[in-house]
Amino acid sequence: MKLYNYFRSSASFRVRIALELKGLPYDYVPVHLAKGEHLQPHYAAVSPTRLVPTLVNDAQERLGQSMAIIEYLDEVYPQPALLPTDAVGRAQVRALAQLVACEIHPLNNLRVLKYLVREIGVSEDAKNSWYRHWVRVGLEAFEAELAQLPPSTYCWGETPTLADCCLVPQIFNGQRFGADFSGLPRTMAAFEACMQLPAFQKAQPSSCPDNEP
Amino acid sequence: MKLYNYFRSSASFRVRIALELKGLPYDYVPVHLAKGEHLQPHYAAVSPTRLVPTLVNDAQERLGQSMAIIEYLDEVYPQPALLPTDAVGRAQVRALAQLVACEIHPLNNLRVLKYLVREIGVSEDAKNSWYRHWVRVGLEAFEAELAQLPPSTYCWGETPTLADCCLVPQIFNGQRFGADFSGLPRTMAAFEACMQLPAFQKAQPSSCPDNEP
Structure with missing residues (x-):
């Protein structure tokens, strides 16, 4: 592949x-x-x-x-498996993944930030406020969803799922922009648990052949 | 339910x-x-x-x-079924759905448009340009994907799928903002085919109990 x-x-x-x-x-x-x-x-x-x-x-x-x-x-x-076996569990994991992929990330990707600067003429500060606003609002929703689920090591259950595949890159992305991760205990615990695993370490930007430090 | x-x-x-x-x-x-x-x-x-x-x-x-x-x-x-039976077909339908749900809609929903106006202070014109820009870019990508698939009545194949469930509301939404739908033959043909079906007609905003004309 x-x-x-x-x-x-x-x-x-x-x-x-x-x-x-x-x-x-x-x-x-x-x-x-x-x-x-x-x-x-x-x-x-x-x-x-x-x-x-x-x-x-x-x-x-x-x-x-x-x-x-x-x-x-x-x-x-x-x-x-990256999804649970029961339909409700699968829906919960997909919903968590989509909270990142449909509610946070689309507002913060490169082409959107470029449009804000070039077409709308926002300042660097206003661009960063936009970025941090949507990360914060989105992760608060993510945390609120996790708080409804039984205790778990990862986002959902005791093995990583599609939800963790989406959460971890969003946290990395947010760290670059100085987003606020305070008061998100389950979200950040899942992130930390993932980053203990070799798979997440090997996939991270700093491990990529095209990485630019 | x-x-x-x-x-x-x-x-x-x-x-x-x-x-x-x-x-x-x-x-x-x-x-x-x-x-x-x-x-x-x-x-x-x-x-x-x-x-x-x-x-x-x-x-x-x-x-x-x-x-x-x-x-x-x-x-x-x-x-x-709202997804094909083969893995590649399922991936193609999900990708089409996500082109709408991850690339277009998140940039155009109510809370984002409100933020642009209230926090960034963009004019009504600039807001509408933003809206139309992302709908247009997104639907051009959607059309480009459809152009790679075999001819079909709906977005993928001869029955409606998850992709049609996502496309049709985006077209309705775009119509309200005067988005440009020219030069999107397969996309608009799938939309028209869907709107011939009672299920899509019953689900449309004007059929809802809370509709405001």
Whole structure:
């Protein structure tokens, strides 16, 4: 398999975690988002949406959107499972993942921050306030959801799930912008537990071949 | 089952479509987002995230996030299926749904538009440009993905899927803001095909008990 991705992209990081958790080897193909490589013709041939990541499977089929890719991996390579076996548990894990992927991350990715600065003309301060606002509001909702669930080591249960694949990159991303993580005990405990695991360590930006310190 | 929702909420509309496609009866509980009812204590007791929609199933379990709810319904009430049977097809449908739910809608929902106006002080024009920009960029990506798939009546294949549940509310939403839908032949053909079906008609905002013309 081949993963077109970028060390700093949260959505790429999610998929790298899933691949590592399942012990699946893959070719790492860097696409430098900050340099606009995703907008070059050679990447358009890989991904018509120009978005990162793209997974190309062994049958040369091209898959986009990080949560869809992770669900695909979980269906084709079921062990270790990244979703619970019962329908309500699966819905809870997917909802947690979507709280990050639909409520926080879309507001904070590179192209949105660029639009705020270039098209709307917001100051660096206003951009950072925007960033921190949505991370904070989103993680408070995430924490409120976790507080309704039974005690657990990870976001849901005693093994990492799709929810952890989404949470951890969001925390990394937030750390770069100085987001406020106080008063989020279960969220941060799940993050810390994940970061003890080699799979999360191997997937993190600083372990990537295209990492820029 | 009980669905806490709002006639104009795109995420609510997605779930209403899925419920109608499956012929599942439900109690419609309106939560008036524009009046801030989702921030009142009685709704916090239903949904700790304060987000709409929330589905409460017959076992009184509470489920959030529209795509997670639809996947739950598809697992518990499998007919008619809202996802293909093969893993790649499922990944393609989920990716289309996520193109709407992770790339377009989060930038355009009410709380984000409010933040732009109240906190950043953008003009009505700049707000509308922001809105139309992300709808356009997102739908162009959606169209580019559809163009890679075999010809189909709906977004994917000959029956409506999760992708259609997400696309149709986004088109309705875009229509309210005068978004540009030109040059999106497959996207708009799928939309038109969906709107021929009673399930989509019954789920649309103008059919809701809390509709305000």
